[in-house]
Amino acid sequence: xxxxxxxxxxLEKGLKYSDADQIELLLLEEDFYLTRFAENIIHQxxxxxxxxxxxxxxxxxxxxxxxxxxxxDEGIRKVVKDATEIAKNQKDxxxxxxxxxxxxxxxxxxxxxxxxxxxxDDRAKNVKVAVDKSKKNDLISAGAFQxxxxxxxxxxxxxxxxxxxxxxxxxxxxxxxxxQSGWAQGFSRExxxxxxxxx
Numbered sequence: 001x002x003x004x005x006x007x008x009x010x011l012e013k014g015l016k017y018s019d020a021d022q023i024e025l026l027l028l029e030e031d032f033y034l035t036r037f038a039e040n041i042i043h044q045x046x047x048x049x050x051x052x053x054x055x056x057x058x059x060x061x062x063x064x065x066x067x068x069x070x071x072x073d074e075g076i077r078k079v080v081k082d083a084t085e086i087a088k089n090q091k092d093x094x095x096x097x098x099x100x101x102x103x104x105x106x107x108x109x110x111x112x113x114x115x116x117x118x119x120x121d122d123r124a125k126n127v128k129v130a131v132d133k134s135k136k137n138d139l140i141s142a143g144a145f146q147x148x149x150x151x152x153x154x155x156x157x158x159x160x161x162x163x164x165x166x167x168x169x170x171x172x173x174x175x176x177x178x179x180q181s182g183w184a185q186g187f188s189r190e191x192x193x194x195x196x197x198x199x
Contacts, residue, residue: 001031001116001151008153008155011026011076013077014055014079017076017081018157020059020087022058022157023055023080023156024154024155025056025076025154025155026056026153027053027153027154028151028152029052029150029151030050030148030150031047031048031148032047032147033047033120034144034145034146035120035123035144036144037127037141040134040135040141042124045120045123051069052069054067055068055082055083057086058096059087061094062091062093063096064083064087064088064090066082066083098158099156099158100158102162110189111189112167112190114190114192115190116167123145123147126171129196130143130196133197139177140175141173141174142174142176143171143173144171146171148167148169151163151164151165152164168187168188169187169188169189169193170185170186170187171186171194171199172184185199186199
């Protein structure tokens, strides 16, 4: 995941490449991991890592938005240029006043190392707790255990420089027998809060 310094450095290049009246760049980065199970068996384990940069250019009251997943100089320069070209071909937005301005956002705890570092084996062990309990009670279980780490960063020509890194974890479980079923879900930023046995 990109550090605050690196994420803002990448986006601030876009400010230099812009000749629009105003420009804003937003970076979204995601590391997502998922273990799915059905019929009391894990059948899918996957991971995905991706990042996106969106540029919003303003020319008077015309706005253009472009998106890329290239973080190098060429990619940032192109997404800014594309957003500006799109803005040139738009009609005025009579409700547009300005890109936002704000001070520094307060520091909020949203990131946990344990959640970021939770492995496929860790997810499988937690799923096994639910599956074993289901089997013991002659039930069929299905569900998913996922963990995610996200970065959101934004800069604009009005002075905004914001960065937030967060983790999320989610465990969902459906158990059934005959024509009856039950469902439970746990969600937290901290994976230690997820108690698969209790759920």
